[in-house]
Amino acid sequence: MPTLQNSKPYPESTALLAHHASSPPLEHSMTLKPSQIQAILQAxxxxxxxxxxxxxxxxxxxxxxxxxxxxxxxxxxxxxxxxxxxxxxxxxxxxxxxxxxxxxxxxCNLKWNSREQSLIWVQKKLAGVTTFAVDGSQIFPGKDLSIPVALVQIGWFENPHSKSGEYEKDIDVDVMTPSDLKASNSGEPVDRRVNFRRLEMEIDRLVQYIEAHAQDVAQGKSYLVFFDGSLLATFAKDFEFKLRQGYVGCFV
Structure with missing residues (x-):
C-alpha cells in the first residue's frame, strides 16, 4: 500500500523534517526525576x-x-x-x-506440519477468488503552517488470484481545506475530522467496488472484501452530534 510518509506534497515539508531531525531528543534536553514521578503516581x-x-x-x-x-x-x-x-x-x-x-x-480443525503447508492450503482456498482491500493514511494539520490543511490518502489492492498473477493497485487523495476541517480559534480538535474523512473514503471505495461487481457475484463469481477497521463506532459516542451522525451514515 502507498504511504504518506514517503510523499512530499509541499517544499516546506523537507525543511520541517530537517528541523525536527536536528532537534535534540527529549531525554537529552530534560532530566526526569523518578522519585517525583513515583510520588505523583502514588498520589x-x-x-x-x-x-x-x-x-x-x-x-x-x-x-x-x-x-x-x-x-x-x-x-x-x-x-x-x-x-x-x-x-x-x-x-x-x-x-x-x-x-x-x-x-x-x-x-477449525486445521493442522499443518509447516508454514509451506498452510500457504498451499490458502492458495487452494483463494484460487479464483478475487480479494479487494482498502487502507488509508493521513497527515494532520500542524502548527508549522498558519493555514490549517490536511492530506488524506487511501490505497487499494485487488488480487484475482489467477494463474497469470495479475493484480491492481491504486490510490486516491484528498486535501482538506480549513472549510473541510471546520477549523476555528476555539481549539476544537480537527484531527477527528481528518480521521473521519479517511474512514469515509475507505468505506466509499469499498461500497463502489461491491456495487460495481454485484452482477458478477449474482452470476456465481467469488469475491472477498477486506475492511481494516471496526464496524462498531463506539469510539465516536463522545464526539459532537454531526460527527457521530457521519459515522452512523458510513456504517448503515
Whole structure:
C-alpha cells in the first residue's frame, strides 16, 4: 500500500523534517526525576484503581452476555426471525451455524506440519477468488503552517488470484481545506475530522467496488472484501452530534 510518509506534497515539508531531525531528543534536553514521578503516581493511585475497576466491571458484563448467548439453543440462534422475537433488535446476524459449537467456539480443525503447508492450503482456498482491500493514511494539520490543511490518502489492492498473477493497485487523495476541517480559534480538535474523512473514503471505495461487481457475484463469481477497521463506532459516542451522525451514515 502507498504511504504518506514517503510523499512530499509541499517544499516546506523537507525543511520541517530537517528541523525536527536536528532537534535534540527529549531525554537529552530534560532530566526526569523518578522519585517525583513515583510520588505523583502514588498520589493518583486511586484514579488508576477506579479505571481498572470500571474496565473489570465492563469485562464481566461482556462475559455474562456471552454466556447468556451460548446457553440459548442453536435452533434459536440460527433463525434470525426467532432471535428477533426472543431478544429484540440484536444488531447483527450470525454468519455461521451454532450447531456443534463448544460454548460458542467453532473449531477449525486445521493442522499443518509447516508454514509451506498452510500457504498451499490458502492458495487452494483463494484460487479464483478475487480479494479487494482498502487502507488509508493521513497527515494532520500542524502548527508549522498558519493555514490549517490536511492530506488524506487511501490505497487499494485487488488480487484475482489467477494463474497469470495479475493484480491492481491504486490510490486516491484528498486535501482538506480549513472549510473541510471546520477549523476555528476555539481549539476544537480537527484531527477527528481528518480521521473521519479517511474512514469515509475507505468505506466509499469499498461500497463502489461491491456495487460495481454485484452482477458478477449474482452470476456465481467469488469475491472477498477486506475492511481494516471496526464496524462498531463506539469510539465516536463522545464526539459532537454531526460527527457521530457521519459515522452512523458510513456504517448503515
Amino acid at each position: 493518583k493511585q486511586e484514579d488508576f484503581t477506579r479505571f481498572d475497576q470500571r474496565s473489570l466491571t465492563l469485562l464481566m458484563q461482556y462475559r455474562s452476555a456471552l454466556m447468556n448467548l451460548v446457553e440459548r439453543s442453536s435452533q434459536l440462534l440460527d433463525s434470525p426471525q426467532q432471535l428477533m422475537l426472543s431478544i429484540g433488535d440484536y444488531g447483527a446476524t450470525p454468519l455461521e451455524s451454532w450447531a456443534g459449537t463448544n460454548h460458542g467456539v467453532l473449531p
